[in-house]
Structure formats: structure tokens, C-alpha cells
Amino acid sequence: MGRRVRGSVVLVGVAALWLGACATATTPAPVPAPAAAPGKPPPRPAAYQSEDFIVTFAQPGDTPETLAERYLGGADKAWMVEDYTGLRAFATGQEIVIPRRPWNPAGVTPGGYQIVPILTYHNLAEQAKGRLVLAAATFREQMRYLKANGYRVVSLAEFVEFTGLNRQLPQRAVVLTFDDGYRAFKDHAYPVLKELGFTATLFIYTDWVGAGRAALSWAELRELAAAGMDIQAHSKTHGDLRRAQGETEAQYARRMQAELEQPQELFKRHLGRRSPVLAYPYGRWEEGLLPKVKGYGYVAAFSVRRQGNASFVRPLAAHRSQIYSEMTLDDFVKNLNVFQEENLR
Amino acid sequence: MMAAGRGWLAAAALGLALGGCAVLTSTTPSEPEAGPAPGPAPVARDPLAARHRQQAEALQRDGQLRRAAEEWKIALAIAPADAQAREALRALQGRIDQAVAEHLDEGRKALARGVHVEARRRFLAALALDPFNRAAFDALQGDTREVEFITHTVRAGDTLSALAQRYYGDRSRSEVIWETNHLPPRPRLVAGTTLKIPEIPGVPFVHPEARRPAPVLAAIPTPDVPRPGPTPGPAAPATPPTKEEFTSEINPLLVEAREALERSDYRDAIETVDKFLSGKPGDQEGLTLKKQALYGQAKSQIGARQYGESIQSLNQLARLQPDYEDAPALLRQARTRVIEQHYTQGVRYYREEKLRQAIAEWRVVLEMDPGNANARRNIDQAEKLLRGLEQRMKK
Numbered sequence: 001m002g003r004r005v006r007g008s009v010v011l012v013g014v015a016a017l018w019l020g021a022c023a024t025a026t027t028p029a030p031v032p033a034p035a036a037a038p039g040k041p042p043p044r045p046a047a048y049q050s051e052d053f054i055v056t057f058a059q060p061g062d063t064p065e066t067l068a069e070r071y072l073g074g075a076d077k078a079w080m081v082e083d084y085t086g087l088r089a090f091a092t093g094q095e096i097v098i099p100r101r102p103w104n105p106a107g108v109t110p111g112g113y114q115i116v117p118i119l120t121y122h123n124l125a126e127q128a129k130g131r132l133v134l135a136a137a138t139f140r141e142q143m144r145y146l147k148a149n150g151y152r153v154v155s156l157a158e159f160v161e162f163t164g165l166n167r168q169l170p171q172r173a174v175v176l177t178f179d180d181g182y183r184a185f186k187d188h189a190y191p192v193l194k195e196l197g198f199t200a201t202l203f204i205y206t207d208w209v210g211a212g213r214a215a216l217s218w219a220e221l222r223e224l225a226a227a228g229m230d231i232q233a234h235s236k237t238h239g240d241l242r243r244a245q246g247e248t249e250a251q252y253a254r255r256m257q258a259e260l261e262q263p264q265e266l267f268k269r270h271l272g273r274r275s276p277v278l279a280y281p282y283g284r285w286e287e288g289l290l291p292k293v294k295g296y297g298y299v300a301a302f303s304v305r306r307q308g309n310a311s312f313v314r315p316l317a318a319h320r321s322q323i324y325s326e327m328t329l330d331d332f333v334k335n336l337n338v339f340q341e342e343n344l345r
Numbered sequence: 346m347m348a349a350g351r352g353w354l355a356a357a358a359l360g361l362a363l364g365g366c367a368v369l370t371s372t373t374p375s376e377p378e379a380g381p382a383p384g385p386a387p388v389a390r391d392p393l394a395a396r397h398r399q400q401a402e403a404l405q406r407d408g409q410l411r412r413a414a415e416e417w418k419i420a421l422a423i424a425p426a427d428a429q430a431r432e433a434l435r436a437l438q439g440r441i442d443q444a445v446a447e448h449l450d451e452g453r454k455a456l457a458r459g460v461h462v463e464a465r466r467r468f469l470a471a472l473a474l475d476p477f478n479r480a481a482f483d484a485l486q487g488d489t490r491e492v493e494f495i496t497h498t499v500r501a502g503d504t505l506s507a508l509a510q511r512y513y514g515d516r517s518r519s520e521v522i523w524e525t526n527h528l529p530p531r532p533r534l535v536a537g538t539t540l541k542i543p544e545i546p547g548v549p550f551v552h553p554e555a556r557r558p559a560p561v562l563a564a565i566p567t568p569d570v571p572r573p574g575p576t577p578g579p580a581a582p583a584t585p586p587t588k589e590e591f592t593s594e595i596n597p598l599l600v601e602a603r604e605a606l607e608r609s610d611y612r613d614a615i616e617t618v619d620k621f622l623s624g625k626p627g628d629q630e631g632l633t634l635k636k637q638a639l640y641g642q643a644k645s646q647i648g649a650r651q652y653g654e655s656i657q658s659l660n661q662l663a664r665l666q667p668d669y670e671d672a673p674a675l676l677r678q679a680r681t682r683v684i685e686q687h688y689t690q691g692v693r694y695y696r697e698e699k700l701r702q703a704i705a706e707w708r709v710v711l712e713m714d715p716g717n718a719n720a721r722r723n724i725d726q727a728e729k730l731l732r733g734l735e736q737r738m739k740k
Contacts, residue, residue, distance in 0.1 A: 050422035053415075055393070091696070095393065097419050106482055108472035110409060111648065165482045312472075312485040341609075341648070344466070344473045345408060 047071070054098040058090035071098050079152055079170035088150065102168035106311045112341040115308030116159055118175040118320040119335060120279075123214075124188040128325035135325065136188040142323070142332050143192050146174060151336065153198040156230055156277060160300045163315045172338050176200040177302075177320060179234060179279060181208050181216045186224065194227070203234035203279035206263045218270040225271060233263040233275035233298075241293075242286045256289075260296035277301065283320070290316045308337055394424040401433070410441050411474050445471045449480055455524075456488055462525045462543045465489045495542040495550070496607065499534045512542050514551035521545055537599065537630035539607070598624075602634050611642035636665050643675060652682040684713050688720060695723070700731045 047056035054071050064078035064085075072080060082088055084099050107114025122132040124139055146153065152170040159175050161167035176193070178185050181204035193200055202216075202224065210217040216224075221231050235241065236259045243252045260278070267275045276299045283304030285293075293301050293316055300315040307319045321335040401416035417434035421427060452467030468489060471481035497508060505519035505528075513521075523532070525543045534540075544550065598621035605614035615638045622631045639662040646655035659676040662669055691706030704727050710720040 048423045050418065050425065052418045053422040055419060055423050091693070103415065104476040106472045106476040106478075108469055108476050110411075110473045113469065113472075163486075165477070165479060312482055314486060341645075342469070344470045 049100075052100055052103075054100060056096050056098065058092055058094045058096055060092045062090050062092075062096075064088060067096060067098060072100070082150075083171045105162070105165050105168040107162075107169070107171075108311075108344070110345045111343070112339055113310050113344075114169070114171060114173075115310050115338060115340050116154075116162065116169060116173050116175060117308045117336050117338065118156075118159070118177060118302065118318070120304060120320040120322045121176070121178045121189070122180060122322075123182045124184040131324045131326065133325060134323065138325065139189060140192050141329060143196055143198065145329060145333070146198075146336075147196050151338075153196075153200075155199050156201040156232065156300075159309070160277065160315060162311050163300065163309070163313055163318065165311065174336065174338075177203060177279070179203045180205060180238070181221070181234075183214055183216050183220070186216065186220060190224065190227070190229070193229075199228055199230065201230040201232055201277070203232050203277075205234040205236060205238040205281065206266045207237050209266075222271060231267075231271060231275070232277040232279065233260075233267065234279045235259045235281050236262045238281045240282055240284050241280055241289055242284055243288060253292075256292050256296075260293065260298070264297060279320070280304075285317065306335070308340070310340065391424070394420045394427065394430075397423065398427075398430055398433075401430075405437060410437060410444070411476075413437060414441065441474050445475050445478060445481070448474070449478075449484070452481070452484060456484070459545055459548075460521055460524050460543075461490045461492045461545075462541070465492070493544045497540045497542050498603070499536050499538050499540060501536045503534050503536075505532070505534070508540070508542065512550055513545065513548050515548070518545065518548070535630075535633065537603075538633065539603065599630060599634065602631075602638070606634065606638050606641065609641065609645065611638050611645065614638040615642065632665060636662060636669055639665070640669060640672060643672070643679075647675065647679055647682075650682075652679045652686065655679045656683065680713065684710050684717070687713075688717075691720070691723065695727060700727045700734075703727055704731075 044057070047054050049055075056067070056071065058067075064081040064087075065075040067081045068077040069075045081096070081098050084103070085096055090096060121134060121139070124134050124136050126136055128135040128138065149172075151172045151174045153176055154169055154173045156175055156177065158167055158169060159173070162169045162173075176198060178189060178200060179202075181202055185202060189200070192198075202221070204216070204221065208215050209221065225231050239255075239259060241256065241259055247255070264274045267273060274297055276297065278293060278298045278301040280301060280303055283302070285301065285303055290301075298316070300318060302318050302320045304322050305319040306321045308321075309318050313319070323332060323335065397416045397420035401413045401420060404410075404413035404416060414434060414437050417430055417437065420430050421434065424430070448467045448471035452464045452471065455461070455464035455467060465485065468481045468485040471478055472485070475481070495512065497503075497512075505522050506516040508522055509518040510516040522540060522542060526540050598617055602614045602617035602621060605611075605617060615635065618631055618635045618638060622628060622635065625631060639658050643655045643658035643662065646652070646658060656676065656679045659672055659679060662672050663676070667673070687706045687709045691703045691710070694700070694703035694706060704724050707720040707724045707727075710717050711724075714720070
């Protein structure tokens with residue numbers, strides 16, 4: 001459209017203000033910005049604000065990011081604009097309601113509740129090999145899919161706050177985790193994550209750290225932590241943490257001391273902090289294990305049951321979904337369900 | 346962007362603005378050109394706030410209390426001096442608090458009875474109304490067990506107490522099945538429908554098949570089992586599970602359709618049940634399933650904002666049973682949404698100067714809702730503008 005006719009577009013836009021206001025009341029209709037013509041009613045302010053909400057009008061080129069920057073103090077809050085309006089793009093002048101603070105930390109609505117998928121990867125390589133070595137290209141494709149489809153990768157720490165009713169997460173929140181501590185993470189996963197601005201958690205079992213060419217060393221883990229990756233514990237030996245048949249109470253207690261406490265000591269020595277989160281080796285756990293896990297200072301722990309997590313999941317029995325090398329993109333997408341429908345009215 | 350140098354168009358736009366809309370004129374000051382008032386200008390605020398007030402009222406009527414409260418707050422953000430809105434919000438908040446307290450209370454009672462499914466539903470309902478509610482959240486997370494279910498396909502002769510005996514070894518547990526499935530008082534169990542049999546913490550399932558995936562194939566009715574009685578009271582003697590119990594009586598197509606329905610694959614369910622019905626037209630079980638599938642499909646389409654499609658599903662459902670659950674209300678809702686979509690699309694086109702397309706959209710609105718004065722007025726205005734533009738072009 002040429003420059004010559006744009007003036008009338010603006011004016012028709014003004015007319016549309018009133019047309020928009022006439023739409024039936026159940027969906028907010030777009031409202032364009034006021035024309036600052038002389039002799040007209042006093043212009044509307046750029047935004048109305050209360051302690052809960054900001055009501056404003058999109059300026060040309062506005063995105064959830066620019067609005068979050070302007071009104072919420074940072075583009076990282078763009079998800080609040082996006083989730084509340086249900087929109088990722090705006091018409092100039094459109095009325096936009098922005099919540100100033102969390103409005104649904106539990107993620108529960110009359111139609112169901114939010115669930116957060118936590119994806120689990122193991123090793124990566126140029127070529128896939130077996131179920132647990134994913135081709136680097138497949139991983140890249142999956143991460144780009146997340147980005148392109150509006151998923152928001154959040155940190156495991158944020159997820160843990162969500163399970164305490166202490167943080168609202170974006171509706172399309174996803175957590176990424178990598179088990180064991182393979183060096184391939186650094187070569188194949190980290191560059192992709194960095195490019196896309198994603199974070200991830202590495203669950204390492206401490207006997208494996210520095211144990212050969214395929215394993216990350218403590219120095220490398222420190223570098224990754226400094227670069228924004230999160231490191232958590234995956235036991236000492238990667239042994240099944242459930243009580244074995246015939247194991248006496250004393251033997252079991254000693255074994256758990258090694259599996260659960262030794263990683264904590266190594267974390268303190270090498271990373272300067274303890275590990276508040278645990279991934280159960282093989283994803284296996286039982287009720288009797290939970291008090292021990294808690295006793296050694298873990299506040300959250302994960303199985304590999306293939307389902308997402310509601311805010312009210314028991315944090316020591318949360319779920320992760322393993323991503324296998326043979327999965328197609330469609331299979332992968334099936335692990336990304338972020339809402340559990342249930343009629344709660 | 347550009348100075349307002351096109352007087353006639355500006356006037357047309359203003360005319361349109363003053364034309365306003367029926368809904369809003371009652372709340373818009375009658376003299377929009379009144380001099381500058383001290384403080385925020387009511388002219389700019391009112392229509393904007395009014396829309397949120399109306400939305401709040403509509404949501405409130407629809408029982409969506411939390412969303413309604415948010416709309417009141419939004420209206421108040423725009424017009425903080427609106428005492429009526431403030432009062433409405435206060436009253437609504439009282440209603441919400443009361444409903445939350447009821448859900449909490451019922452949830453705790455259900456926990457005390459050991460009915461975790463009902464407790465979970467109550468605590469979730471409390472959180473849906475108040476997603477910050479710490480008591481509901483903690484009860485859900487700490488006290489309410491994740492409950493495993495068995496899906497039981499009802500067969501001729503089933504009664505709740507017989508099922509309780511069969512799965513828990515205790516016919517007095519029939520209450521739990523009744524409550525979990527939200528059955529009416531004195532339910533009549535319909536063969537082919539499914540019931541959730543919940544695990545009761547502390548009461549192990551005794552049925553040998555209970556730990557297996559849902560037994561989808563129903564049994565041949567045994568002669569010693571009475572017909573389904575109207576009462577869930579003590580009636581049926583326990584039938585020890587026999588081998589025949591898992592042999593097929595139900596048509597495999599019906600089983601397939603039911604499975605599709607259970608995994609919410611409505612299209613598959615409908616196709617399969619249609620195949621079944623073509624061989625057995627009028628079969629009650631088949632029709633029940635088809636209605637469930639159409640209803641589920643319509644709801645999921647509404648959830649996905651595919652309102653046009655949902656109208657088709659609901660119309661099909663209405664042909665089978667016009668008063669099925671809340672289908673009539675859903676149909677009205679979907680129609681309103683479609684009308685809105687066309688209306689808004691018209692506005693969008695209008696703004697892009699695609700006047701003909703805008704008119705076409707509003708005509709659709711009029712076809713669906715002939716009394717829609719706004720659409721009619723917009724069409725008139727757009728046609729007027731169009732004529733003006735055409736004359737200009739000629740010059």
C-alpha cells in the first residue's frame with residue numbers, strides 16, 4: 001500500500017475505535033489509539049493503571065516483549081502479556097490488558113489445570129545410537145520447534161517454586177534436563193541452547209564426573225554453571241535407590257548415606273553449594289525412600305514417569321518424560337502437553 | 346504518522362463515532378463535546394470501562410466468577426471512581442470466598458471419608474476460584490493421594506454394591522463408586538457405559554483383574570445376577586470372576602469407539618460408532634456413545650476456538666437429543682463467538698480499508714443475527730464511505 005493512501009487508513013482506524021467498542025461484550029475488541037486532532041475530546045492517557053492491571057493501547061510495532069519492557073520492567077515478562085491477552089501480535093491502537101502481578105500461580109482454571117512437561121535427555125552425538133544417544137540434528141530440530149511454537153523454557157528452580165505456590169509459570173512452560181553428565185552436552189546441546197536463549201539442568205551422578213573422555217569434569221561443570229546451566233544430583237553410583245530385597249535397615253541406611261549425602265559433599269567442594277534437587281536413578285522410587293531424600297536436603301526429586309506436572313504435584317515425586325532417539329517430531333510433540341482438561345465448575 | 350488533511354473522511358469517521366452503538370449510549374455521556382472536566386476524562390474512559398463492566402456481568406452470569414472479578418478490576422483500573430463497579434466487585438468477592446470455603450469444607454469431609462477423588466475435585470474447584478488459596482493447595486498436595494482408577498464397563502446386571510464387592514471385597518463401599526462417578530441418587534446403570542472404580546487408600550483391590558488395564562470386554566450376563574436395580578443398596582450376590590467374564594459380548598466396533606472416546610479422539614470415536622450404527626441402526630448403546638463423542642468433540646472444538654466446527658457437532662447432537670446436557674447453552678455460546686469473530690473480522694477489514702470484505706463479514710453477522718443493529722449500522726456507514734471513495738476516484 002502506497003504512502004499516499006495511508007492517511008485515510010489512520011482515519012478509518014479512528015472510526016474503527018467505535019466499531020470495535022460495539023462488538024458484543026464477551027471478547028475485548030481492538031481499540032486503536034486516539035487521533036490527537038485539535039478540538040476533539042481530551043486525549044486518552046497512554047495507559048490506565050491500578051495495582052492489579054494496566055490497560056493500554058498498542059503502538060505501532062508493539063509486541064509482548066516491548067509492552068513488557070515498557071510496563072513490567074523487562075522483556076522477560078513478555079509471557080505475562082502473551083498469556084493474559086492470548087495474543088502474540090497486536091493491531092496498532094488495540095486495547096491491551098496487562099496484569100501487573102501473577103494472577104494464577106496454581107495454574108488451575110474451571111476448565112482444567114496447567115501441567116509442566118520436563119523433558120529428559122541423555123547423550124548426544126553426530127549420529128543417533130541406540131535409544132539414549134540422540135542425533136545432534138534431531139535435538140536442534142526439537143529445540144527450534146519449542147522456540148517456534150511459543151514454548152518457554154524455564155529453569156528447574158522456577159519449576160520447584162511453582163510446586164510451592166510461590167511462582168506462576170508461563171502457560172507454555174517446559175523444563176529441559178540432561179542426565180548423567182555426558183561431555184556431548186557441551187559439544188552438541190549447549191551451543192543450541194545458547195543460541196535459543198534456553199537454560200537446562202544437568203543431573204550428574206558423581207562417580208561419573210571426570211571418569212573418562214565421555215564424561216564432563218568438575219571444571220567443565222563449573223564453566224557450564226557460570227554460563228547459566230544448572231547442575232543437580234543424580235546419586236553417587238546411579239544405583240537403584242529403593243531398598244533391595246534382603247537388605248537390612250542398617251545396610252540400606254549406609255547405602256543411602258553414600259548415594260544421597262556424598263554427592264552433596266562433592267557439590268559443596270566443587271561447585272560451592274549443595275544440590276537441592278535429585279533425579280532418581282532409573283527414575284525409580286518408593287514411598288519409604290522419600291523421608292530419606294528429604295532428610296539429606298533435597299526439596300524436589302524426579303521419576304521418569306511420562307507425564308507433565310501440575311503445580312500441586314508432590315515435589316519429591318515429580319515426573320519427567322524421556323526423549324528417545326527414535327522419536328519422530330510428532331512423537332516428541334506428544335510430550336509437550338501443557339494443560340490437563342478437567343471440568344472443575 | 347500523518348496530519349488530518351482529509352476533512353471529509355475525518356468527518357465521516359467522527360460521524361461514525363457519534364453514531365456509537367446501542368449498547369453503549371446508555372452509559373456514554375449524552376454530550377461528548379462537553380468541556381474538559383477536571384481529572385480523567387469520562388468521555389475517553391466510559392465506553393472502555395463499560396465494555397469490561399459488561400463482560401464482568403456476562404461472566405458472572407455464566408458462573409465464571411474469578412474471570413468476572415478480574416474484569417471488574419480492569420474496569421476499575423480504567424474508571425477508579427466507579428462506585429457501582431467497586432460494590433459489585435466486593436459482593437462478587439464475598440460470593441467467591443463463600444464458594445471457596447464450601448469447597449474446602451466438602452473436600453476435607455471427603456478426605457475424612459477416604460474418598461480422595463471427590464476431595465481432589467473439591468480442592469481443585471477451590472483453586473479454580475482462588476488460585477492463590479494456600480489451604481486448598483496444601484491439602485491437594487499433601488493430603489490428597491493421586492488415585493489410580495480402573496475403568497469398568499457396565500454390563501447387564503451390574504449394581505454398585507455388586508461392583509464394590511467385586512473390586513473391594515466390601516459391598517458397603519458402593520458409596521465411593523457412586524460419589525466418584527457423580528451418579529444421580531438411585532442410579533440405573535446402563536450397560537456399555539463406563540464407571541471409574543477408584544483405588545481407596547488402605548483398601549486394596551481384591552479383583553484379580555483390577556491391576557490390569559481397564560477390562561474393556563464385558564461379560565456374558567450370568568443368570569444368577571439380577572437385572573440392574575434402581576437402588577445401589579445391597580442387592581447382587583458377588584459373582585466370582587470367571588474366565589468367561591472377559592470374553593466378548595459387545596461388538597468390537599463399539600469397544601473401539603469407546604476406547605477412542607476415552608483417549609479423547611472424538612473423530613475416530615464418531616467414525617467408528619457410525620460404522621457400528623450402520624449395521625445396527627437405533628442401537629441404544631451406540632447412540633449413547635455417539636452423543637458422548639459429539640458432545641466431547643464440540644467441547645474440545647470450543648476449547649480450540651473452532652466455533653464454526655463446534656456448531657456443526659452440536660447441530661448433529663441436537664438431531665439425536667436436543668436437550669443433551671448443556672448442549673443448547675454451548676450452541677448459543679458457539680454462535681455468539683462465531684458472530685463475534687465475523688464482526689471483529691469486519692472491523693479488521695474496515696480498518697485496513699477493505700470495505701467490501703468488511704461489509705461481507707457484517708452481512709454474515711446479519712444472516713446469523715438479523716437483529717444486530719451494530720452490524721447493520723456499520724454496513725450502512727461502510728457503504729457510504731465506499732460511495733464517497735468511488736466518487737473521488739472518478740474525479
